[in-house]
Amino acid sequence: xxxxxxxxxxxxxxxxxxxxxxxxxxxxxxxxxxxxxxxxxxxxxxxxxxxxxxxxxxxxxxxxxxxxxxxxxxxxxxxxxxxxxxxxxxxxxxxxxxxxxxxxxxxxxxxxxxxxxxxxxxxxxxxxxxxxxxxxxxxxxxxxxxxxxxxxxxxxxxxxxxxxxxxxxxxxxxxxxxxxxxxxxxxxxxxxxxxxxxxxxxxxxxxxxxxxxxxxxxxxxxxxxxxxxxxxxxxxxxxxxxxxxxxxxxxxxxxxxxxxxxxxxxxxxxxxxxxxxxxxxxxxxxxxxxxxxxxxxxxxxxxxxxxxxxxxxxxxxxxxxxxxxxxxxxxxxxxxxxxxxxxxxxxxxxxxxxxxxxx
Numbered sequence: 001x002x003x004x005x006x007x008x009x010x011x012x013x014x015x016x017x018x019x020x021x022x023x024x025x026x027x028x029x030x031x032x033x034x035x036x037x038x039x040x041x042x043x044x045x046x047x048x049x050x051x052x053x054x055x056x057x058x059x060x061x062x063x064x065x066x067x068x069x070x071x072x073x074x075x076x077x078x079x080x081x082x083x084x085x086x087x088x089x090x091x092x093x094x095x096x097x098x099x100x101x102x103x104x105x106x107x108x109x110x111x112x113x114x115x116x117x118x119x120x121x122x123x124x125x126x127x128x129x130x131x132x133x134x135x136x137x138x139x140x141x142x143x144x145x146x147x148x149x150x151x152x153x154x155x156x157x158x159x160x161x162x163x164x165x166x167x168x169x170x171x172x173x174x175x176x177x178x179x180x181x182x183x184x185x186x187x188x189x190x191x192x193x194x195x196x197x198x199x200x201x202x203x204x205x206x207x208x209x210x211x212x213x214x215x216x217x218x219x220x221x222x223x224x225x226x227x228x229x230x231x232x233x234x235x236x237x238x239x240x241x242x243x244x245x246x247x248x249x250x251x252x253x254x255x256x257x258x259x260x261x262x263x264x265x266x267x268x269x270x271x272x273x274x275x276x277x278x279x280x281x282x283x284x285x286x287x288x289x290x291x292x293x294x295x296x297x298x299x300x301x302x303x304x305x306x307x308x309x310x311x312x313x314x315x316x317x318x319x320x321x322x323x324x325x326x327x328x329x330x331x332x333x334x335x336x337x338x339x340x341x342x343x344x345x346x347x348x349x350x351x352x353x354x355x356x357x358x359x
Contacts, residue, residue: 004209007221007233007241012213015234016075024232025148025208027076027086028199028220030191033093034058034065062097069101072213077105077141079211085110085147085203089136089191099137107139110147111165115195118170138203147203150261154202163202169194178217178243186243187217196223204229206259218244225251228259270351272313272330273302280339280350287313287334288344294320296334304334313347 008015059065076086086107088098102109113136120132140147154163169192176193178186196219204210206228212220215233217240224231225248235241275281276298283300296304296316304316311319313330321328331348338345 003232004230005221005225005232007215007218007235007244009238009241010234010236012234012236013071013075016072016079016211016213019075019079019211019232021078022081023079023209024211025081025084026200026204026210027080027084028196028210028212029072029076029086029088030189030212030214030216031069031072031088031090031094031098032059032065032214033091033189034062065094066097066101069098070105073098073101073105073107076211076213077107080141082141083146083148085138085140087136087138087199087203089115089134089195091131091134095135095137102137102139106142108141108143108145109137109139111138112136113138114166116166116168118168119173120171136199148205148208150202150205152264153262154198155264156262157198157201163198167195167198178247187240190217191219193219193223196220197227200224200227200229205261206256215244216240218247221248222251225253228253228256268351268354270354271302272347274354275336275347275350276300276302278354280353281336285336287336287347289317289320289333290335296320 003019059068080086086102088095088102090098099109099112115134115136117132117134120130123130155161157163172190172192178190180186200210200220200223204227207230209230209232210220210224211232211234213234215221215235218233221231221233221244233244235244276283281298283298285298287296287298287304288294294306296306296313298304299310302312303310304313306316306320309316309319313334314328315330317328317330317333320333331351332346334347335344336347336350337343338350
């Protein structure tokens with residue numbers, strides 16, 4: 001019986017010991033926080049806060065928690081492929097201890113991601129700062145490992161800006177928050193799907209398998225299915241498993257064609273002079289910027305003239321914009337008349353016609 005796209009009920013360490021070496025592409029772990037709460041928490045109106053008092057979050061002491069952490073990390077590292085990465089999330093209660101265990105076992109930390117909560121719970125007593133974030137540690141199996149990072153996809157996801165290591169995401173609430181028949185949270189620490197969406201989109205590819213040893217109500221599985229990935233979930237609580245399976249069954253995967261990671265097209269390795277040699281441009285022809293304010297004239301050797309200035313297309317563009325260094329992209333700055341359509345187009349358009357097709 002296959003274990004791909006299934007939820008295994010029982011202890012995560014026991015189940016991971018049954019998995020083959022180097023068999024999963026990523027691990028996402030949301031382990032117990034060991035929050036060490038000793039009494040109920042109340043709001044100013046005297047209503048109780050549904051905090052983390054679950055049995056799964058109880059340990060004897062730090063030594064007990066560290067032993068548990070080292071045990072599950074050992075198995076996670078064994079089953080993780082050499083090209084895979086591990087993500088673990090936690091709060092100030094546990095994340096520093098987990099990070100120490102990670103490094104002691106040889107994992108190589110790539111980033112720590114700060115999940116900034118848009119709507120955190122206030123500190124009602126006013127005795128501390130409001131705890132408004134959690135920390136994710138993203139790590140490779142060892143230094144210099146060749147791991148997956150879909151940089152261009154994450155940049156596209158972020159409005160064509162490089163994705164930063166602070167993610168501003170609301171806590172899980174509204175229709176996404178699973179409730180029981182009494183209106184209570186099914187799981188006290190259910191994570192928002194947007195958080196897992198970013199994790200899975202960034203560090204896996206369609207068809208990859210993600211192991212979640214603390215599956216809870218199945219956020220990892222639901223998002224994995226949505227994004228065309230596979231999952232293996234491990235969970236002890238049968239109520240969580242029922243909620244997770246129902247949630248995952250309701251997910252419709254995206255079309256396969258829409259799941260291919262985006263990669264920006266590399267600029268063709270074509271020199272400006274090639275446009276002259278192939279007849280797309282001729283000596284003496286005119287270039288202009290998009291606004292038509294600046295004009296340049298092409299010389300036979302591939303340099304261009306702007307007034308008394310002579311230089312490359314990049315230097316000439318920089319000179320026109322009063323830059324002190326040649327940091328202008330002349331391929332995009334300058335427009336030429338297309339010999340085929342007689343329309344003004346960026347030089348980059350002509351360059352791409354000369355580049356060999358991408359394999």
